[in-house]
Structures are given as structure tokens and as C-alpha cells.
Amino acid sequence: MILIELDRVSGDFGFEAKDTSGHTVRLDSSPESGGANFGVRPMQMLLMGLGGCSGIDIVSILNKQRQAVEGFQMTIDGTRETGKEATLWETINIHFALKGNIDPDKAKKACQLSMDKYCSVAATLREAHAAINWTLSVNGKAV
Known part of the structure; x- marks a missing residue:
């Protein structure tokens, strides 16, 4: 089984995803959709x-x-x-x-x-x- 944890950390749509090894990725929506360019779409x-x-x-x-x-x-x-x-x-x-x-x-x-x-x-x-x-x-x- 693969486990990913996702937490909202910035604005409405700024999330940080973390795997069990501690690697993190930032995700966000586009500014046109209400995001703030916090991370990758x-x-x-x-x-x-x-x-x-x-x-x-x-x-x-x-x-x-x-x-x-x-x-x-x-x-x-x-x-x-x-x-x-x-x-x-x-x-x-x-x-x-x-x-x-x-x-x-x-x-x-x-x-x-x-x-x-x-x-x-x-x-x-x-x-x-x-x-x-x-x-x-x-x-x-x-x-």
C-alpha cells in the first residue's frame, strides 16, 4: 500500500503532499481558478x-x-x-x-x-x- 498525506498549508488551494519517506510536493490551483501559484497544478x-x-x-x-x-x-x-x-x-x-x-x-x-x-x-x-x-x-x- 502507498500512503500519501496531503495538508492545506497556504490559502484556499495550496496543499503540500508528503510520502512516507518524507518527500514533499507543493500543489495549487491557477490564479485564474483562485490559487496563488503556491505549487504545481x-x-x-x-x-x-x-x-x-x-x-x-x-x-x-x-x-x-x-x-x-x-x-x-x-x-x-x-x-x-x-x-x-x-x-x-x-x-x-x-x-x-x-x-x-x-x-x-x-x-x-x-x-x-x-x-x-x-x-x-x-x-x-x-x-x-x-x-x-x-x-x-x-x-x-x-x-
Whole structure:
């Protein structure tokens, strides 16, 4: 079982979430919705979770293949549904940018395995009918 504690600590919508290891995250609503920019929006946190989940998968896979991952950046953008409540993620685009002594084919396969098989956050978002698209570059070259 996973336990998360959430306490309101700032204004109406400023929350702090804490896991059992003591790691904390601040969450808030947008100023347009009555928030005060105290923390990350919950739906943004979902995209951050997607990035963390897939990043861990990809680096783990490449490390097992003795690939030297010296740098790893991701950009993630998304579009949410309109005219509905709740507004789910409709389309999510990820770009993986890896640096190091990495075989591009192995990097592509690692990204594919993460997105299609291992990343639980990606699977959860796909169950909610989000289209997840991704691209990859290794040492600045598109793969």
C-alpha cells in the first residue's frame, strides 16, 4: 500500500503532499481558478510523473545494455480536452534528448519499451484515452 498525506498549508488551494519517506510536493490551483501559484497544478504533476517514470525506465534499460547515458533531458507538452468536466489529457508529446556513448537503435528500443510496456503512468494515461507521442534525439541527432 502507498500512503500519501496531503495538508492545506497556504490559502484556499495550496496543499503540500508528503510520502512516507518524507518527500514533499507543493500543489495549487491557477490564479485564474483562485490559487496563488503556491505549487504545481495537479494535472502538470501527472505529466511530471510521466517524465519521471519513463526516464527511470529508459536509463535503467540503457544501463543494463552498458550504454553510457551522460545527459538526459525531456520536454513534455500536452493538450487537454475542452468543453468537458473533468478535462483529461487528450494529446501528450514527449521529446527525449539523450547524450553520451549511446547506440541510437538501443535508445529507440528503450524509449519504445518504456512507453509501450513498462511505464505505469503512460499506461494509466492511455487508459484515459490520451494519445502519447514521442520523439528521440541522441547527441543532437534525431533518431
